[in-house]
Amino acid sequence: MIPYGRQSISGEDLAAVEAVLRSDWLTQGPAVPRFERAVADYVGAPHAVAVNSATSALHLACAALGVGAASRVWTVPNTFVASANCGRYCGAEVGFVDIDPRTYCLDPHDLARRLEVASGQGRLPDVIVSVDFAGQPCDYQAIAQLKAEYGFRLIDDASHAIGATCSDVRVGALPVADITVFSFHPVKIVTSAEGGMLLTADPALAAAARRLRSHGIERDPVLLECPDEGAWYYEQQALGWNYRITDLQAALGASQVARIDGFLARRRALAQRYDTLLAELPLISPWQRPGGVSARHLYPVLLRDKVQRREVFERLRASGIGVQVHYLPVHLQPYYRRLGFAPGDFPVAEDYAERTLSLPIYADLSDASQDQVVAALKEALS
Template identity: 65%
Template sequence: MSSISYGRQLIEDDDVAAVEAVLRGDWLTQGPTIPRFEQAAASYCGASYATAVSSATAALHLACLAMGLERGMRLWTSTNTFVASANCARYCGASVDFVDIDPRTYCLSIDALSEKLAKAEQRGRLPDVIVAVDFAGQPCDWRALAQLKARYGFRLIEDASHSFGADYRGRRIGSLAEADCTIFSFHPVKILTTGEGGMIVTDDVALHRAVQLLRSHGITREPENLFRQEEGAWYYEQHALGFNYRMTDLSAALGLSQLAKVDRFLARRRELAARYDSLLQNYDVQIPWQAPEGSSAFHLYPVLLADGTVRRHVFDALRADGIFVQVHYIPVHLQPDYMRSGFKRGDFPLAEAYYERTLSLPLHAALSDADQDRVLASLRQALEAEQ
């Protein structure tokens, strides 16, 4: 019997054909497919500018650099996230702190953030940047975040690695009514894939230009930006210390093909999530709550077990059945690398309590109803074995 992953790509014949066409063409990288993908993604989201890069981690790093984050400055993020949401600050030499989660959405808590900001203002230690994470595909409370941004003056990055195609108050994520920029991930387990890849979308032309420069070694060939404009067509100048964070045309071709059917992928994910909601009613688990002002992209379907002490048994039992459930996430502040900086167990109790009980069930556009039934049967058996 085949295994069932918690998440995976759905690659179809037209995706393969799109990549093959690039392979048979003239440009494998730094060619015309990349700007086509960027323009199509920006249009889909409702943003002015998009920059495709090699990963969402690279996108977070570039966004922080473009905002001027550096040593002596501070970034805050949710502790319930992948480590990249915090590591991007340290790449810039800045310090990191965390905010506890909302016990319903598992996103960054507005109440906890408001209290932390008020205390930080009194101490003169307000954050320069906040990275808010749309966990599992569910948008954060962006209206409240925008109000806090206006009051305290921090820059705001939307880490939408989980939420491409999600809606918030009738607008697609990435339309940038609240954040300075939005970050997407195109890893194979995400809503659409480019193999590896990420993107930064923004309406801020200065931020966009900085990201574009830093993506490719800090080098420009644009004649109007050169100090020595009299040189020949071979000439380029490095204007900043940048990186090789470029996306290839192969990846962009796959992304373009996937983007054309992302609404179908999202519809299937939402159908499967609704089916889980219904079928899990008689299980001793808590299904994920959905905020009414948003529409999740359902990158993940995390359930909470009634008793955290059974999680290891349930996890192992499902994996023994070939069902590759996962846990999202170990709170970042409990990672050894961060505990060496002074963070400790008990610092963010809501995120820690969530982590102790959570289990992500398989959810992706290639999952069949029969696969889902198999997941549910295995889950029921594992839970009953613990009663």
């Protein structure tokens, strides 16, 4: 089976993990800050906080921004459920914005319409979670203008997009984002087995996330609320969680970051080959918005209709091609239907979800294997 995505593990990665296993630290040791610094330096962000998953990072981002039961958080339906669930974890009301029919990212025109209506109702969102789908950055120039007008905070869910750029600035350091979140799941561009990270230019947000990732505990003598009793002393200053990443994971992640440019170059070359090889087929290849450079985490194509999608999906799987669907619309999941969402609420996202297939793309995918994918796809479409 050729999977839609998979990790690339080198001898250097194995050696980095083995070094931790032979050290005195397995959990929160020196490898964690090294990993944070490696990612922060790569994207150009002042602060980075590593955690055990991107879901945890999204939750911490909402918590650090003060999201609570009286808050409203908006995101897109075309994403993994964590982009919406992070607001629900904090008790917030969650809403959605439809996607652009070409980029499959948040549609700034639909966002503008919904913000205007919400403003008239006195129900503006406190936080918007944008999603850089498939590695392509959203239209952040348009989003920045709306943010300045309506005053919401922005979490950039860049789980797909480490290494992507927008107007020559790397995702993770975009001024419009209050917090950016990366994922290091094995199918992502770099992996720490499981892991995530939030990045920000705001030292207060970084400090809050660091505290909340470890039960809300503070050990810095300067920040203690009561007199310091000694080296053993600590305070729980907030209700936090155990979202800590281990040194084992951080060592793997830092080793992977050292190879990120090679990973990105290979993914972009594979995407360009797909563009050429699929040009004559009856499908729509992913469109790239000018002004941004995608990290090419996914290669989603659109088929003619949903009936055809099921048949093509099953034929490809039977041929050993591990295609996947990204994503089922979040608002149509049973949990969100019970909150009042229904089919037809976000028609662009729903139409896209019924016709999309993600083709295999990952750094170790060979040209020969990619040719095999294309041949099987041609046969399935014939």
